[in-house]
Each structure stands twice: as structure tokens, then as C-alpha cells.
Amino acid sequence: MIGFWLEAGERRILLIVCILIPCVTLMDWSVGDRVSLGVLYILPMMIGAIILNARGTALVAIVCAFLRAWFDTPASLLEATLRFVFAWLAYFVSGLFVMALVRNRRLVVEHLSRIEREQGLRREAEEQLRVLVESSPAAILTLDHAGVVLGCNNAANDLFLIPDGQTLQGKTISNYLPLLSDAVQLDTTRVGFRTAAQCQGRREDGEIFLAHTWFSSYAGPEGKRLAAIVVDSSEEMREREERNLIQLRESNRVVAAAVSHEIKTLCRALSLMTANLREQPGISGNADFDGLVKLISGLEKIAHSELHLRVKNRFEQVSLKEVLDNLRIVIEPNWREAGGVIRWCFRDSLPTVLADPHGLLQVFLSLAENSYRALQESEKRELMVNVGVDEETVAVRFKDSGPGVAAPDFLFQPFQQGADNTGMGLYIARAALRGYGGDLRFEPQPEGACFVVELQIAGPNKRNGSGQH
Incomplete structure (x- = not known):
């Protein structure tokens, strides 16, 4: 019923109230003062309260109570006053009752609308979730x-x-x-x-x-x-293990070449000694001496037949920015725990280079770990990774604030004395980079150590001019 009147609109309701009040007043006047028709004023009162606020309802209640008292049965002043007050209260309370119904109805409608909207959103979310689950490759x-x-x-x-x-x-x-x-x-x-x-x-x-x-x-x-x-993740495991196997083979080739180099150096020294001993009297025809000479010659032949130092040309166009981002993910947590700082000095747009992504990451990781170990006893622990782009090459510098390098002339020789592991890290790293057409070199600094990784820029990304970023 309330919904019907609300759909009628405020103007129509006000018009109906303005018509009903005079009609009730006319009917009350027509019957005279023998019977009071004041109860009929409740009808326009309740209809008007549908759109009126409390103040407007009270005003309409006063008007209806006054009209009722005007045509009411004769009474004393006190009785007439009491009748007026009670009539106004009855009209006003009936209006408040209707106002409460309207307010409750509005709250119920809003609540239902909110529930319907939430249900619609829930159905939409459920549908999206269903589509996501059904279309997921996992x-x-x-x-x-x-x-x-x-x-x-x-x-x-x-x-x-x-x-x-x-x-x-x-x-x-x-x-x-x-x-x-x-x-x-x-x-x-x-x-x-x-x-x-x-x-x-x-x-x-x-x-x-x-x-x-x-x-x-x-x-x-x-x-x-x-x-x-x-x-x-079987495919990822196979690719990872195959990549690790290839990396192991390349490292073994480099180690074998280093061993071969050391054997050849030793054989040259032994050959020189045997040549000098051959001039001694009585040595020339000695069977043991001849056997030693043959043994040295055999070792020298084996050393010459070992693999060459250069790594196979198994490289591709690699995003240098992506490799550096992967390095950042790997090393930054350990540096933060140790109280160190890494400063990454390069732009977001870096050229692609010729390398193997896994091997290049291993080289960067080896240099960063060398700096990390060197800074363990230093008060200032800082590593700066700087990228410089030239016309044909890219130079990646790893500069730390450590104690520096005591003997830089022997840095890239295999089997370093006093090394934490095998003493082959820098030797293998430079061999790998030279296999990509690049290089690894030490750059003297007044403070700390600085290693420079040089890489060739891939053909389409070569740029004119040079710059340090």
C-alpha cells in the first residue's frame, strides 16, 4: 500500500491531502454539532505523513485538530482544550506511525537492493573464478x-x-x-x-x-x-640439469686446459734440465736417464693433445638487464643480512649482448661473491655495479670497498695459493667470457678492487657513440 502511494509522487499526494481535508471538514460541518467526524481526519493525516517530515506532520495535525474542534460538539473551555490536545496527539502519532513505516520500508528496500547487488557481484566473481580455474594451465x-x-x-x-x-x-x-x-x-x-x-x-x-x-x-x-x-616441473628440471651438465663440462674443459698448461710448463723445465744433464759424462747412455727423457716427452705430448682453452661458441643474444636483475635477486638478501649495500648504476634500457645467460650469471655471481668475502672484515661494505656502453662493447664493473688486491699480476692464473676453494674462479670466469668474445680484467683503484667484464653487443643493438651510465 505504501509503495502504491510512493509511486504516485509527492505532488499527487499533497493534492489528495488538500482535497481530503476540506471534504472531511465539509462533512463534519454538514452533520452539525450533534456528531463529530474528527476521526476521518486520520485518513489525510496518514496519507500526508508518507511524504512529510516530522515538522510538516505536526503542522498538518494542528490544522486537522483545529478544524475538528471548530465543528465539535459544544463543551467547556477546559474540555475543548483537552479535546484539541488529544486530537492533535492522535493525528500526530498516526502520522509518526506512517513515517516509521515509510522509513522501515525504505531501509528494507535499500537492504534488499544491497543484497541483490552483492549477490550479483558474488555471482560475477564466482563466474570469473570458475572461468579462471577452468582455463588455468595449472x-x-x-x-x-x-x-x-x-x-x-x-x-x-x-x-x-x-x-x-x-x-x-x-x-x-x-x-x-x-x-x-x-x-x-x-x-x-x-x-x-x-x-x-x-x-x-x-x-x-x-x-x-x-x-x-x-x-x-x-x-x-x-x-x-x-x-x-x-x-x-619435470621439463624445467631437465633443462636445469642439462644446463648444469653443460656448465660442468665447460668448467672441466677449462680446468683440464689449466692443468695442461701447468704440465707443459713443467715439461719445458724438465726438458731443459735433461738437456743440461745430457752433457754430463756417463749420462748419455744411461737407460734410466733415457727412460726419464721418454717419460717427459710423453707427458708433453699428452699436454699438447688436451683441449684448447677457448670455450665453444655456444652463446646467444642475451638481455643484459635481465641477467643483472637475476643477479640482484640472488645476492641482495645476503648483503642486507651482512649490513652491506649494493649500488646498481645503470639505466633500464640496456643492449643485448653475446653470451650464454646461465654462464654470464655465474660469472657475475662469482665476482659478487669474491667481493662479499673480501668485505667480511671491513667496516664499510659496499659494492657498486656500473654498466658502461660503448660503440661495440658493454663494460660491467664490479667495484667494492674492500682491502683491494695484493698481487694483481697473478689474479688470473690457475691454482691460486691461499684461495678459499680451488683458486680457479677468476681463471674459469675469464675463459668463459673470452669464449663469448669478451674479456675479464682487473682495473687498479686507489681503494678497493674493481673487475671489468667486457661483452660484445649483439648486432641489431650496436649503437653509435659511447657513454658511461
Whole structure:
């Protein structure tokens, strides 16, 4: 009923009230003072209260009470006054009642509208989430407290090679990912957990694969639940291990070349000694001496037949900015924990260079770790990585605030005395860079140490002019 009057509009309601009040007054006048029709004033009063505020309602109540008293039955002044007051209160309270109904109706309508809007947004979010889950290349699934799959997307069926027409839903996850089955059994009734782990997974046909999982527990209406995202990282593992194997082979080649170089140096010294000893009387025909000469000659031949120092040309166009960003991710946490500072001095736009991305990152990492070890006993721990771009090359400088280098002439020789490891780090790093057509050199500084990595700019990115950034 209230909705009907609200749809009529304020002007129509005011017009109806203005018509009803004179009509009731006319009817009350027509019956005379024998009977009072003042109760009829409640009708326009309640209709007007639909759109009026409290002050307007009180004013209309006064008008109606006055008109009622004007045509009321005769009474004393006190009785007439009391009748006027009670009539005004009755009219005003009836108006307030209608106002409360209108206000409550408005609140209910707003609440329903808000609920409908929230439901619409929830349905939209659920639809977007459903599309996201169904279109995700990662397997997404939920488990109950017994490890039974409650729901999964198509990627999960594809990952575990579920036959066409079947689904992973309703099956026990322990047959496919035992880790998730164990995780759902953990006692986390008070607080849920979320974590990531790598484990072995098993497909429907028995094939095993390396699975990278992210999962979290939550409480459902019927008990504990587990939500998990699973991806197959077997390909990444194969690529990583193949890359590590290639890197190991290259390092072994460099080490073998270094050993060969040392053997050749020793053989030259031994050859010179045997040549001098041959001039001694009685040595020339000695069988043991001849055997020693043959042994030295054989060692020299073996040394000459070893692999050359130069690394194979297995390089490509590499984004220098991306390699430096990866280096930043790897080394910055350790420097922060040690109270050190790394200053990265280069622009966002850097040219691509000729190198192997993994090998170049290893070279940068080796130089940064050398600076990190050198600064352990220093009060000022600072490393500056500066990139300079010339016409044909890029120079990446690693400059630290450490004690410097005592004997720079022997830096790049293999098997350094007093080194923390094998003493081959800088030797291998320079060999790798020379394999890319670049170089590694030491740049003397008044304070600290500075190593310069020189790289060739890839053809399309060569620029005219030079500059230091």
C-alpha cells in the first residue's frame, strides 16, 4: 500500500491531502454539532505523513485538530482544550506511525537492493573464478579430510592422464600425490597452514614426474579441506640439469686446459734440465736417464693433445638487464643480512649482448661473491655495479670497498695459493667470457678492487657513440 502511494509522487499526494481535508471538514460541518467526524481526519493525516517530515506532520495535525474542534460538539473551555490536545496527539502519532513505516520500508528496500547487488557481484566473481580455474594451465583441486578429490579442473585431469570420459573427482589423491594425502592428515585444527613443496607425482599410467605444489588447508562445513595447485616441473628440471651438465663440462674443459698448461710448463723445465744433464759424462747412455727423457716427452705430448682453452661458441643474444636483475635477486638478501649495500648504476634500457645467460650469471655471481668475502672484515661494505656502453662493447664493473688486491699480476692464473676453494674462479670466469668474445680484467683503484667484464653487443643493438651510465 505504501509503495502504491510512493509511486504516485509527492505532488499527487499533497493534492489528495488538500482535497481530503476540506471534504472531511465539509462533512463534519454538514452533520452539525450533534456528531463529530474528527476521526476521518486520520485518513489525510496518514496519507500526508508518507511524504512529510516530522515538522510538516505536526503542522498538518494542528490544522486537522483545529478544524475538528471548530465543528465539535459544544463543551467547556477546559474540555475543548483537552479535546484539541488529544486530537492533535492522535493525528500526530498516526502520522509518526506512517513515517516509521515509510522509513522501515525504505531501509528494507535499500537492504534488499544491497543484497541483490552483492549477490550479483558474488555471482560475477564466482563466474570469473570458475572461468579462471577452468582455463588455468595449472592443476587445481580440493580435497576432503580423507584425501578424496572433491573438485578439480580440466588441467588436473590432463596432468594425471585421466582417461576421456572420466575425472579425478571422487578418487583418492594418495595414488597420485602422496604428499597431499599426508598434508591433509596433519593436525591443524586450530590454525590452517599454507606452503609449497616439490614432490614426485604419479600419472594414471604409472609414469612419475616432478610436481611443484602450492597448497593450503581450511575449515569446511563438513570438516577439514585442502586446496592445492599442482604443476609439472619435470621439463624445467631437465633443462636445469642439462644446463648444469653443460656448465660442468665447460668448467672441466677449462680446468683440464689449466692443468695442461701447468704440465707443459713443467715439461719445458724438465726438458731443459735433461738437456743440461745430457752433457754430463756417463749420462748419455744411461737407460734410466733415457727412460726419464721418454717419460717427459710423453707427458708433453699428452699436454699438447688436451683441449684448447677457448670455450665453444655456444652463446646467444642475451638481455643484459635481465641477467643483472637475476643477479640482484640472488645476492641482495645476503648483503642486507651482512649490513652491506649494493649500488646498481645503470639505466633500464640496456643492449643485448653475446653470451650464454646461465654462464654470464655465474660469472657475475662469482665476482659478487669474491667481493662479499673480501668485505667480511671491513667496516664499510659496499659494492657498486656500473654498466658502461660503448660503440661495440658493454663494460660491467664490479667495484667494492674492500682491502683491494695484493698481487694483481697473478689474479688470473690457475691454482691460486691461499684461495678459499680451488683458486680457479677468476681463471674459469675469464675463459668463459673470452669464449663469448669478451674479456675479464682487473682495473687498479686507489681503494678497493674493481673487475671489468667486457661483452660484445649483439648486432641489431650496436649503437653509435659511447657513454658511461
